Amino acid sequence: MKRALVYKKIRKPIKKIQRNPLTRAMIMVCVLFSILSAIIMGAIGFFVYEHDMLHRYHAYTADVLNYVARSIDGDDLQQCMQTGVKSEKYNALQTLTNDLKETHKLEFLYIIQPISENPPDNMMDVLAAYTQAGKEAGTDGLTDLGNYTADFYPPEVARQYMARMDYDPTVTFFQNDTEFGNIYTAIRPIFNSSGEPIAVLCADVLIDEIDAGRIRFIALSSIMAMLTGIILSIGMSYWLIKRVAEPIQRISSSASAFAKKSHGRRDLEVMSFNDPNIHTHDEIEDLAKALASMCDDMKAYAKELITADRRVGTLEAKVIRMDYLAYTDALTGAGNKAAYEKYTASLNGDIQAGKAKFAMIMVDLNYLKRINDTYGHDQGNQYIKNLYTLLWHYFNADMIFRIGGDEFVVLVQGNRTDRVFELVKSVKRDMALTMSNPDTGSAYRISAAIGIAVYSPVRHANVNDVFKEADRNMYMDKNAMHALRD
The missing domain is CATH 3.30.450 (Beta-Lactamase)
Incomplete structure (x- = not known):
């Protein structure tokens, strides 16, 4: 039992040293320094002893010979x-x-x-x-x-x-x-x-x-040097551990804890630096104070950043909202004339690069003025929204713009361009169904002229050329509808 307790007492500081590379390095330096010092001290002592021994031998043998010589x-x-x-x-x-x-x-x-x-x-x-x-x-x-x-x-x-x-x-x-x-x-x-x-x-x-005297001296001086080295090593190691290694370890632990608590957090309350409680009255204490001050500055800076980030977020939301309002038709939610011009500018870039593939659909709503005059503008607005709803049903994957009071433009791109005539045919069919239902209110009986133009690099130099062709086709459709009514 006693042996186990002694082992635990010895094992605990050994594990502590193994976990702390700085402490281990300091102990190794102290041991090596002590060994080197012991070797140097032993060598110096040996040479001094040998010189002194020979000097003493010379002195006393010379004294003996001179004394005898005086007696002869x-x-x-x-x-x-x-x-x-x-x-x-x-x-x-x-x-x-x-x-x-x-x-x-x-x-x-x-x-x-x-x-x-x-x-x-x-x-x-x-x-x-x-x-x-x-x-x-x-x-x-x-x-x-x-x-x-x-x-x-x-x-x-x-x-x-x-x-x-x-x-x-x-x-x-x-x-x-x-x-x-x-x-x-x-x-x-x-x-x-x-x-x-x-x-x-x-x-x-x-x-x-x-030589026997030399050996005795070497043995004695080696033992003394080793004992001196051990005592010096223990003393230096203890001093370095208490004055350097342990304070630095506490600073490191406090800094690591601060970094762990602060990483990815926006809650300033958890961003606190644990005082390592160092009172060495030297540069290490100054380092601990400087680190604590730096952490306080970082906390204050983080607070400013979070405040600024919130302000930026608010401004970004406002900018997004303003951008949405600037490019969105308030009545229908479709893109407005500004959005159309911005988007077609991008399409012109694709045309110049030779990678454009799109079709344009011009839609002009019939009878809007009559509904406004007869039933009021609320019904007229509902009439416009109903047309947009019908267009969105078939072209929700495409770009829909309201460029005038009763005019819409649909831009169909990519492989969907091949289905544009089929989709427009479906729109016309649904509009015809609303017109043929006598129970449907005037705002829900949708009638519109539609013109289609598919971009061709042979016929069209830019988007405006496509627009003009779609506009002509739309008026041709409108004239055909008038002729049919007459």
Whole structure:
């Protein structure tokens, strides 16, 4: 149970980080920065330590050699080297070097006389410090005054010893690979009372010990750098999350909520910006305030747009209404003379383009003046509307215009042009039926002359030519109707 609770506590922030790419990116940057910082700190620390370690080694080995050199009677030591007999001063020097080897943890502290570069017998042992533990282990006390080294020193090593048989008392250093291991050697010459070099004084330290110190330092510094990096990474991540990532996430959530509530809405009440409540006293807080102000401005602008849109809608409705009234006959609802002229202008364009196919029907109502004079204008108006109703019954898919008090024009286009004579025949049949019914009122007994003209590019240059032909045919029909009545 406890394990499940711990898992839930750990899982919750992990899921939160996974959902927030900015937080995840910041943590990654902090981790990488901390790792890089740890590596750089470790490298700098290592180089500083190595330089300091070598400097300290140089210092204390130089101090040892210079101290021993000041304790040496060069003439006495030269006498011992020549006779092979150890003097009291030699024995005192042996004791001194033994103590120094013990206290300064030197691998070897010795005096040697270079004779030549090439073995065998190119070196002569003069003195070698030893400790009791080293003597018992067999690593010390292997050399003695007057012993020759046979082929122990190869030419390249002997050459470095020979080079220090000079008149410079300075301590120098070189690396020496021997059967005892890789050795770092400090060396300086020993002089007699005449100032001539008689031998060299040396102190050796195993490089393995130096390397062991390096490794210990690297391990320790790496651990410290890693701990520092982890602490730094956690601290930076926490600071960035609290000061940057979380405030930006709250700003993003507020902006997304505002966009979602506002999209496609005309209700200004829902267009509200949720304050992310950020008090970081920095640019992020300024950003939140600027975003809130921008959302308020957008709300005000949207209000102006909605108001303007409503005004435009009202104006559009008025324009549409005015356009309808301007091109519509108020009595019948058919197109008026202005609509006819506008439409025929378009037809003239089709004629010029060579794609016109239409027929024109001229309809002139008979007896309108008689009905107006006899029954009044209301009956006359009804008479006109009844004719329009009859025309609309057959030509509702076409354009019907009232171009005069008792004149209508019907424009039939496209494939319906082929049926125009059939449709007009049906209209005349229905008008004849109304005229033959004695019970029908005068306003419902419809009589009209009709003329038809089908557009032909051979005969007609424009719509007006078609109109004239239809008008002539209409008058021919009217004359025929008069002749029939007479």
